[in-house]
Amino acid sequence: MFTIGDFAKHGRVSVRMLRHYDAIGLLRPARTDPASGYRHYEAGQLARLNRVIALKDLGLTLQQVKSVLDERVSTEELRGMLRLRRAELEAAMAEAAARLARVEARLRTIESEGHMPAHDIVVKSVPPVRVAELSGIADSYEPEDITPVIQPLYEELYRRLERAGITPSGPGIAYYESAPDREGAVVVHAGLTVTAALGGGHDFEIVDLPGIERAATVVHRGSMDDVLPTAQALARWVEGNGYRSAGYARELYLEVPEDKGKWVTELQEPIVPA
Numbered sequence: 001m002f003t004i005g006d007f008a009k010h011g012r013v014s015v016r017m018l019r020h021y022d023a024i025g026l027l028r029p030a031r032t033d034p035a036s037g038y039r040h041y042e043a044g045q046l047a048r049l050n051r052v053i054a055l056k057d058l059g060l061t062l063q064q065v066k067s068v069l070d071e072r073v074s075t076e077e078l079r080g081m082l083r084l085r086r087a088e089l090e091a092a093m094a095e096a097a098a099r100l101a102r103v104e105a106r107l108r109t110i111e112s113e114g115h116m117p118a119h120d121i122v123v124k125s126v127p128p129v130r131v132a133e134l135s136g137i138a139d140s141y142e143p144e145d146i147t148p149v150i151q152p153l154y155e156e157l158y159r160r161l162e163r164a165g166i167t168p169s170g171p172g173i174a175y176y177e178s179a180p181d182r183e184g185a186v187v188v189h190a191g192l193t194v195t196a197a198l199g200g201g202h203d204f205e206i207v208d209l210p211g212i213e214r215a216a217t218v219v220h221r222g223s224m225d226d227v228l229p230t231a232q233a234l235a236r237w238v239e240g241n242g243y244r245s246a247g248y249a250r251e252l253y254l255e256v257p258e259d260k261g262k263w264v265t266e267l268q269e270p271i272v273p274a
Contacts, residue, residue, distance in 0.1 A: 001030060007041035011049045026052060026066050051078060058085045102144055105226045120219070121237045126212035126250070126268050129173065130198075131191030132161060133205050137179050141186050141248070143225045150174060153190035160204050161192065168192040172256065173209065176248035186248070212250070215268040216243065223260040224251070231267060238271055246270040 008015045021027040022039065027048055029039035048069065055065040058081055134157045138149040154172065161168065170193030179185035191209065198206050216238050220230040231249065238245055249269035256263055 001040040001042055004029070004039040004041065007045070010043075011046055011053075013049065013053070021052065021062075024062060024066070026062060026069075054078065054082055058082065098144065101225055105143070105228050121234065122217050123271070124215060124217060126215050126217075128211040129170070129193055129209050130195065131173055131207060131209050132157065132166065132168075132194045132196065132202075133189050133191035133207060134160075135187055135189045135205070137182070138186050138188050140184050141176065143227060146186075146188060147225055149188050150190050153188065154192075157190055157192060157204060160202070161194075164200075164202050164204075166194055166196050166202075169195045172251075172253040174251040174253070175209065212268060212270045214271055215250075216271050217266055217268050219254075220265045220267055221263070223263060224265060225260075227265070227267075234267055234269060238269065239274075242274050243271040244274045246272045 002010065004015055004018055008018055011018075018027065018039070018041075022029060027045065030042040030045060031040045032038070033040070051069055052062075052065055055068055055078075056062065060068065134153045136149045136153050138145045173191045173193065175189045175191070177187045177189070179187050191207075194206065196206055198208070200206060216234060218230060218234045218237075220227050234249070235245070247270045249267045252266040252268060254264040254266055
């Protein structure tokens with residue numbers, strides 16, 4: 001048998017915690033010396049201790065843990081509960097990481113204000129192009145709303161093009177429109193340059209995207225989740241040089257390696273004289 005100190009050491013818990021578990025009837029010692037009051041535990045009790053800690057980490061109160069254990073939850077049931085909790089924690093961590101990334105993007109936007117030189121912006125005409133596309137609705141034009149929509153659209157578009165035997169002939173082009181009847185929402189068009197004929201009865205659209213007579217363009221390097229500093233620098237340039245925006249900027253994906261941090265994207269914002 002183990003003294004309470006040794007049992008705590010093997011269970012990776014504190015002696016104080018074991019005393020508390022004893023007091024509330026959650027984990028009684030195997031034997032308590034009637035003269036000294038010293039508690040002694042058996043190795044087999046580590047299994048119950050492990051279940052107590054696991055269930056507590058699931059967010060259950062100690063009283064709820066006691067109720068669960070007294071009903072003799074099976075190992076498989078406990079494993080399922082832990083897997084569910086793990087998935088919840090992973091989702092929370094992913095959301096926290098995404099929130100941190102958004103904060104960092106805003107911070108970079110603030111730090112970069114006024115620092116982008118004028119020669120990074122090029123005004124040019126953009127020729128018309130034929131694209132195969134799929135479309136969806138995003139709740140807003142913010143990167144955190146666009147990414148969950150556009151990424152699955154492109155994944156599905158590639159699959160459908162492959163089934164149709166169509167190979168993209170050029171880079172991807174995304175463009176946006178205000179969604180009808182939904183304030184703030186935008187229609188997301190995920191397109192890939194193709195030379196296929198219009199129509200064709202496909203499960204995707206093939207459209208001729210009209211050219212832009214005059215566009216202010218800038219190259220963004222990095223993930224599109226971090227596009228805000230570049231996009232806002234472009235907006236300041238447009239206003240500061242006597243123009244106004246004539247619509248959402250298109251995104252021409254020049255380089256899209258697996259590492260999104262190495263993406264190269266040209267923003268093409270239609271402009272007219274102010």
